Amino acid sequence: MTVAAEVRALRSGAVVGAGDHLACVRVRGAGAHDLLDRVSPRELFVRSGQLLHTVLLDDAALPIADVYIGCDDDDYLVIAEGMSGPAVADYLAAHAHGLDAAIEDTSASHAFLCLGGPYAWEVLAELTTPDVIGLPYLGFFHEPRFSCFRAGKTGEYGYDLWIARDRLPAVRERLAEVGRAFDLTEISPDGLAVAALENWFWNPRRDVRPGLTPIELQLQWRVTYGRAFPGSEALAARRRKVRQRAVLAVSPAELADDAAITIGDRSVGSVLHAEWSPTREEWIALALLDRPIAHAGLAGLVAHTRAGAAPVRTLSAPAVNNRSLYVDPQRHSYATRHLETFSPLVRA
């Protein structure tokens, strides 16, 4: 199956894919909260069973991992993308001086499955119980076979299942059984990455460059200024001299990573990360533009790739009018989807 077909299945039904890009580290001990509070750029206000979405920064304030921090009774879970489990554990250990905190990377014992799509909730309800329909965004629960985090980076209903590796085959098999009624489709890491870009989720495997902090990446919502965390001083200094900002850009012609963007003969930025968008049926990119013009709604820009000059316009994120905004588990069902009229996936 092509990436385009995977993304179309994600946007209209339900998909499942290996979450090998995710790692989970458990932190135990009396100092667990203080350790996570020390490294989290965002104020660590999270109740048991909830996740906080933030990033991990290096000392230069460059985001190095996209993380959810979960409070699990007295423990904390760090679900990371962009860093391996051992690397996250090392990062935490490097900031744990003076604290009673046991840090356990679970990569060897556990794996993730990513379930997503406007009807993913219905697949999960069949796999577990209908109660899961009420699980709020950024909530999680444990059941005997796995832990389920309502998260995901596709803009659709998303559930990351954290499963002991010895139970993974049985869960996979059961998912395949219940998934038949939902045409459950396998999605690749590339498919998940394209969907994430369509929905304006920062990709820690692609959108990392020297000098790009949460300010340039429009990730300031994941930061609380005025507190101390790795990179906080560099970030505060950066705030006073921002020169560029990332915006969403589209083109009917092929775009490529690092392509220069010009207006007339003047360089005004570059493409950070480009993909073909199956949902929009055009090229889509995270573009880094000079701050005075780094806005949605621009037309007349040109990206220069090996294939030639590509006209570029910018738009408001996300690039997709997700069906999950409109699918209501109390009213809708995959089986009766043809009877419903939903807003188009792409805004005019």
Next chain:
Amino acid sequence: MTSLSDLEAQVAPREALLDRLRALLVERLHLSREVDELDPDAPLFGSGFGLDSLDAVELVVCLESEFGVRVGDAIALRQVFRSLNTMTDLVLAERGQP
């Protein structure tokens, strides 16, 4: 051919609207953020600025009282209230300045 000054002219009304919307979020929704922290594409609800359904009602009132824009369709609101930029898109479209 589009020039830099053309782009700056395109940007000006959006920038002005974004500034007004940022101020509204801080003053009327009491968002504990500095205005320069409110990135235009950041999610307003859920994991982003953490606005809730009461804030959504206040935003509807703000759109009407401050910009003369009525959004009566609850379905349309879900798209409009995704970010400051999507709210700005609506106001600009109502003014005939897409």
